[in-house]
Amino acid sequence: xxxxxxxxxxxxxxxxxxxxxxxxxxxxxxxxxxxxxxxxxxxxxxxxxxxxxxxxxxxxxxxxxxxxxxxxxxxxxxxxxxxxxxxx
Numbered sequence: 001x002x003x004x005x006x007x008x009x010x011x012x013x014x015x016x017x018x019x020x021x022x023x024x025x026x027x028x029x030x031x032x033x034x035x036x037x038x039x040x041x042x043x044x045x046x047x048x049x050x051x052x053x054x055x056x057x058x059x060x061x062x063x064x065x066x067x068x069x070x071x072x073x074x075x076x077x078x079x080x081x082x083x084x085x086x087x088x
Contacts, residue, residue: 009036012071019066022059031070032057 011034015026026032054061 009074010034010071011036011069013067014070016066016068019062021057021062024058026058033071 012031013034014031015028017028019026050064053064055064056062
């Protein structure tokens with residue numbers, strides 16, 4: 001296993017309302033997990049590539065106010081629908 005993937009960190013967010021994105025629609029209550037594969041630690045802003053209280057998602061922009069972080073840790077959260085790998 002490559003060294004940068006030995007200790008991934010996971011962030012799970014839950015959408016607080018229905019949001020139509022260009023690629024698909026996320027329903028209120030749906031969850032998405034992000035995998036950060038660097039061992040150098042991570043800030044929430046860097047992991048989600050946040051810029052001015054929004055981040056790129058599914059071909060569009062998602063506002064931070066529309067999501068809630070529900071998990072952050074080193075164990076894979078299997079209860080989430082999507083997976084977006086991050087390499088920072």
